[in-house]
Amino acid sequence: MRQPFRLATGGRIDRSRPIEVRLDGERLQGFPGDTLASAILARGIRLVGRSFKRHRPRGILTAGPEEPNALLRVERGPGRVDPNARATLVELVPGLSAATQNAWPSLRHDLAGLFDRAAAFLPAGFYYKTFFRPAGAWERLFEPAIRRLAGLGRAPESADPDRYLHRHVHCDLLVVGGGPAGLWAARLAARAGARVILADERPAPGGGLLDTGTAGPRIGGGPASAWLERLLGELDGAGELVRLSRTTVQALHPSGHALLLERVADHLQEPDPRLPRERLWQVRPRAVLLTTGRIERPLLFPDNDRPGILSAGAARAFLWGQAVLVGRDVVVAAFDDSGYAAALELAAAGARVHAIVDPRDTPGPLAAAAEAAGLRLLAGWAPVGSEGGPGLRAVRLAPLDRTGRPDGRGERTVPCDALLVAGGWTPAVQLWAQAGGGLAWDAAAAAFLPSRGPSWLRIAGAAAGARTLAEALAQADRATAELLDGLGIVPPPSDTLPAIEEPVPAPSTPPWALPGTWRRDPKATFVDFQNDVTVADLELAVREGFAAPEHAKRWTTAGMATDQGKTSAPSTLALLAEAAGRPTEALAPTTMRPPWTPVSFGALAGVHRGDLFRPIRTTPLHAWAAARGAVFEDVGHWKRPTAFPRPGESLEAAAAREARAVREGVGLFDASTLGAFDVQGPDAATFLDRIWTIDVAGLPVGRCRYGLVLKDDGTVLDDGVVCRLAPNRFLLSTTTGGAARLYAWLERWAQTEWPNLRVWTTPVAEGRAVIAVQGPKARLLLRRAASGVDLSAKAFPHMAWREGKIGGVPARILRVSFTGEPGFELHLPASRAEEVIDTLLRLGPDLEPTPYGLEAMHLLRLEKGYILVGHETDGTVTPRDLGLERLLAPGKDFLGKRSLDLPEHRRPDRPRLVGLLPLDPTALPAVGGQLVERAEPGAPSLGRVSSAGRSPTLGRTIALGLVRGDRARPGERLTVFAADRPPVEVELGAPCFLDPEGTRLRG
């Protein structure tokens, strides 16, 4: 297969094992060691995508994670899809299939490319001023169209089949970045005996040294590659060192917590199926050294985004990494000396370097080398435009005067197929800033350099502004010694730093320093490539009043794309400063947040998906219920039966049947999920009296009382039953959903507010099952199984408890009811629950004991008007609102009591619990529906429906609601108004529809 831009030799690729992949359906060939980007460039393809907003043709700009343009959809197999993958990071593997994005019908002929012609109508923030009229057009026309056009990639449509794992590690030192500085530091620390983790983003360590060749530094008298190899050899034997490749440090939090994402399997042709695709490392290092390197800046001139314009460093990376020439006819723009190195290396590799333009008066030492090599140097010149179809065909160059403006001497057009831009370097300080390190503008470097940081963190090398390799190694050496000292680890006697032959670079000219280039056509001069933000957009932001960087960022979206401004942030800031007439150092860079590069959801989820997403709690009777055909629902983490439908029976019919069985016969209900707490101690009664609204001290042993727990602001936190087991021992029973919250509440008050009270609370629901036996025939049924207890109404009144045996199993029996029928709760050891319920069923077939679920329970309690915490209460409702003043014991203080006297709780428009009877006995009001006087848009809400159901006992629909007190008159008629439902007219009445005196209950 043709690879016209692949050199015959060189590169860290394995030419003996060609790899074939697909790009937009066409075959593309490469080798192990290639990325998708290098294979594309080798083939001579330059157009790889269309930009986000204006659909401009775009090509590969960089060779690393900062790539803003070459975002492709990569498929590694069925269900394994990554949209917006950076072609510069995707390693070539057989079977890989890539597709360009954001163009239709084809990349070359993209219809939406017309947006570029209409660019004048699409400046930054245009959507804040458009799409308002005509009314209604947004929903029908604009939004659907924008949704189709928006975004770059398409989300995957099937579940991610790959495995992802997490790993938690502590270490002494985390070194981020495996370039020369990081390797030097890691070796030093490992030799000192520190436990070191070295994480590098690339497939192999070496960092910037991998992207240099003949024009790069010579170390210890030999080529850098030899020094690198020796250093790595020493590392692999050194102490406790974990060296991770293909591992990105995504986040470094101020607490020192680091998140590392290791790409384990994507690059493997046939990965071991036991391997996860990615591993997320959560690391707690005691100290961190950042040697994260630097990012090259693009230049600012009209049409600076044309495919064929690449970073000079990227050209070197592709040359030395994959033996790929990014162009045959090259022009180099050297605003920084590294441009000359690129020119020299590409020329030596066979490219024709037609010109090197350098706006600086005093170019560095490499300029002489370039001229000696016969390359033409245009000193004092800069690029001011590009020409071509989608691909670059020529560059316009102009001479500039000292202020960076064209001096009128005349421009030149130089034909070329690649323009290499060396715009200077931005230190990669993102992790430093994330961890709370400070940044200060350095005018000489024209960049934000790290200033003060936390004591456990250091940054060294190019990331700290080092301009030479010697400086980088010295910084790393010093920083590591400081960190080791802070850890109490004695550093070994330092190795002498190697002798390095490298040119000392002259100061670079930042791209924004030449207004002659970026003022020429601001609308066509791109700053943020991925989000299509131009110089004109930044100037517009300042004119509109969004001069502050954080405002301008959000208004223009500069720096908000998936590259997070890696190549654009410094230029953005400098141009904003320029437009606002302020010095750059007066503006602060926008907050840098994790992650460094996009992270898959799978990696974050790890194993917590599917069955392991959250714990499932089942009761001791779960298997029994399942065997009886129960349909389950989730209540928090619990699985609870909704109903026990017979074959062919709907859930609704089953619930109605079960409820009728409880009213007429006897029902069996699993109440094991309810909270249960044993509270004991000499001060138990005192403690509970402060927490509960009811009189606890006066509760006789053997009796139970229903009460409320309020927050100190007077609102209902939970309800439940208090049983006195002994003078100093109580059993609390609370709602399922509120159990954990109530336990936290009890512990909090006991430990923080009243630590002198001698009281101990123990959750006792675990290990215990609760079977509720409810109905007029409940006593009949239990008598057949019970022993050692007198179940008669006289001996065992309502709201009391006794001990006895059911089917020979010891039980505590509470006579409590949530159904309004005489009822008992059997508290049993969990291991005996199935045995007991089977005994009851066996002994009473003539009574037809009916298992019932939550649906039936809701109907039964609704008929009685019993509140359900979380339905009738919502965190703002008080006992008075619910008509439960009788539960507020006089003569003692309890949490919430004082607040009930506040003016707020005495307002006449406080909500009031009422019963609602729909005028149409078959109409079911929606829970959450608003109660209004008349169902019309804008009608003020007078309250809401809190519970509703079809009562089988009454043969009609009923509901409870909370209505403002001054409108809650019995007989009043209101309408329930809910979206997408017909309005339901209701009549207000008492919040109890059955046996308000409670005579059935006490039978």
Added chain:
Amino acid sequence: MLVIPCPFCGPREEVEFACGGEAGPPRPADPGALDDAAWTAWLWGRVNRKGPQVETWWHQAGCGRWFLVARDSRDDRVLAAWPIGAPTPTGLGLEEPGP
């Protein structure tokens, strides 16, 4: 994620704990004796200091004990942790408890 130094268990990851918020003055012994302004001031008022402040924390997934933590609200640095009832450590820059 913070590391909380539980006085009973040692340093543990923040996920094991629940924060009880700013540690304030004790609950008035006789709320009935307070006027509305004084009561709501105790109930809702918080100093919310920009700097070192004392909070209650609960080792929910560990020993189950509540304890006090001094944390700098500016940069989330946890300065110290001590049991309830133990004397407040000095030298942390903590102000006297509010009214």
